[in-house]
Amino acid sequence: MGDGWSDGTNSVARRESGQAETVAANRSWWDREAEDYLDEHGDFLGDAELVWGPEGWTESQLRVLGPPEALRGADVLEFGGGAAQGGRWCAAQGARVVSSDLSSGMLRTARHIDARSPGPAPTLLQSDATRLGLADSSFDIVFSAYGATPFVADSAGLMVELARVLRPGGTLAFSTSHPIRWAFPDVPGPEGLTATASYFDETPYVEDEGGRAGYVEHHRTMGHRIAEILEAGLVLRAVLEPEWPADNTAVWGGWSPLRGQRFPGTAIFVATRPRG
Template sequence: MEAYDPSSSPNTVDEDSTATRRDADTTESARANRGWWDRNADEYQIEHGTFLGDDRFVWGPEGLDEVEAELLGPPEDLAGKDVLEIGAGAAQCSRWLAAQGARPVALDLSHRQLQHAQRIQDGSAIRVPLVEADAGVLPFRDGSFDLACSAYGALPFIADQVRVLREVHRVLRPGGRFVFSVTHPIRWAFPDEPGPEGLTVSASYFDRTPYVEQDDEGRAVYVEHHRTIGDRVRDVVAGGFRLVDLVEPEWPAWNTQEWGGWSPLRGNLIPGSAILVCERDDRA
């Protein structure tokens, strides 16, 4: 759920990197984002930990909670289900799932994020297995899980989205459901600003060029990949799923918090998140 500026051309992001739009392949994206999350995990958890909670399942900055949304199914039906959380961060969603009686596994690329997951677990009665791995090469046998989920985890940062979806398809059992949330594609056309300056279109929605922050030698230190809504649907189908629902959470009146470019002002006018509810397509 980190902020980015998709309209940059290049401008200074911090004293050590600049932002631009350029190609970034799977290897470069994985290396950059593993390093970025390891370096920034502490600050991220300090800034957003209260909002995310220790064992709460929040789908995005709007604050849509799985206990109300039931996108994985009614909470009472989660008991006994094997669930894979991809891009788990500090595993807040997995701990909520465990509290419902599910058997979650929390996977993340970042070692430091998983250290925060362990820190929280050390003070909690709820414990879940933590796995450090790339979402494009899942270290699980075929048909290991009933459900999979990802709340702003992994998918925005990976060049080959279909590869990830096919891996999720492989580790799910027949009929398994995968629900994932991402930045709403329309936001790529607007500056990543929470105020009025973020309400004017400044870039092409159809420009799929990745957003890259790079160091003085041109090495990527952070990468996000843009997909249009149509791209997302085609990726889901190519990955072996059928799209059951596409949820665009509205900004609730109770949420007064700004999160990067997400804000009450923008959230009441344009969608900030997209949640894709998919089921494994087992038709011949």
């Protein structure tokens, strides 16, 4: 999975990786790769745009979070926000935004963008998304575009933590790699069109560097993702599987027009916390 092997990667494997190892590996990886990631994908993501995935669909197009006026005056948390592009877009709509990320390197890139951006900037917070350290019921909207969800071992605990900080009646929305992709090789060409692994195998993907994990991604089936949302006490409102736009010719790691025209690359989950 991911964007390809990192410098220093000796081997890749499907093996178990717990929360502590996963956090340490991914914090180090994103600290090291933050600037290169922004150099490679910054034009695609923009400085103040909420792009839901490599397909290129934006919040302005999909309205996953609701009508734009729903953001005006709202308290919004972007978890796994990276360089806070999505949080910056929400702030421009009039929201009060906190953008959190595990990586100090990613938050450093966020500050660089803030320095050159004319619009309002979100408050930045370095935090493990499974342990946010924020008050209960403090946000109207909690969202992430590909942040945190595939990079934590305790994804059930993540949903519980996000539900905790969400106000009754509030919305949780997050995008992540579509679960079906884990059955296919993560390459953009024809080799990526034939399933070679079991969709039901939830063993993590681990890049090893000198005997330690350097990067980890975690897979959940569609059924398990939905179950984790429901078990956190949330009400699932929608699961979106955006098609590949005809005008997007970009290749992003294993995402490509060839594959995107045949099966989904992104899943977007939308849930609310009950009022009662």
